Amino acid sequence: MLAKRIIPCLDVRHGKVVKGVNFEGVKDVGDPVACAAEYNRQGADEIVFYDIVASHEGRGTFLDVVRETAKQVFVPLTVGGGIASVDDMREALRAGADKISVNSAAVRNPKLISEGAEVFGSQCIVVCIDAKRDGKGGYTVYANGGRIDMKVDLLEWVQEIERRGAGEICLNSIDTDGVRGGFDLEMLNAVCARVRIPVIASGGAGKLSDFATVFEQTDATAALAASLFHFGELTIPQVKADCRSKGILMR
């Protein structure tokens, strides 16, 4: 059976790793290639790179980071941020990405998901969603790093994503992101009940047991975190050992 995955995420700006807390207040954490190599050594099951600026000018620098990382990291590499066309996807895959993560551009143009899946295969396409409670018992999808309410219902959106051939969903809860009170179990359960494709939990990990909890209480197949790992508060081996001790299958 498949092991549950632990995925560190590296937000990259101008060739450096950053992490926004609730998407505000950015702080430098270092060289992305070195960080990725360290995570590879620690046993990360996958590594995600986000180009948080995603400007045309900065694209070359970002892809250089991907290219360099692919030379020394031998686990699957997912690349996202500013991917708005099949050509953008191709460029990132050629730089060494194994999977492409699309977010805002897919909300604005859902065809991007089906086109990408058709050209590169479903396994290549991860749709990342920033979602938030709408105050009326539902959830709504945001774009541009959680700044713009797209007025799209989350549970309808995840079904469309699956129908269009995405291979995975990465669900980031704006309500829990950066708060460190644990993953958004309620939102994850709502989404997992609607789709068959794998769902990655993102946003909210604050302590060791949060990872085992998300695997015990939801059908998420992977958990993603950033700052918790960057600042060395928790290491990937610690997280995996805790999950294993609770009977969760880990690599």
Add this chain to the structure above:
Amino acid sequence: MISVIDYGAGNLFSVCNALRYLNISYEVTKDADAISRADAVILPGVGAFPAAMDSLHETGLVDCIKENAKKKPLLGICLGMQMLFDKSDENGDCAGLSLISGEVHRIPSKKMIIPHMGWNELVITQESPLLAEIETPVYTYFVHSYQAFCDDKHIIAYCDYDGKIPALVTDGAYVFGAQFHPEKSGEKGLQMLRNFERLAK
């Protein structure tokens, strides 16, 4: 020197990245003479079976690969592994290289998500030099929708995905195939590539 067959396979670069990182000398080639001179051959592969076989036929290398597989180690990876078998029915019937007897069909499970994607544990059923110095449990990274069906004698290791999926196969002599991606399977995957290079010597 390992020849990595160049026929447009999607994982060619990640395989080469891994070989370079391991300081294994290799060349990416579609030249029959280079393959005949090489100590071993790697056949990468990602995508659909018939399209890949067509591209391989276009290089004119099919006979050369079959000939060399009788006298030096050959490793097929992912779709490259599937191509070692007699045939596949992905997008219609298509003949493979017939280096290992068996067929390739869609993963039959009705309840599991297809593609089978992620880290799965190898159940090792046969000793193999490819698994030297690798401690169990061995998890490797899989991404595929089709799988091989072959006699147990060809299976070095399988993984369980609501059924048995041959993961590491051999003809019993020089031919090996990995359904997973050793080049994306962390340190243990890299060790398998090191072990393959040792076979070449």
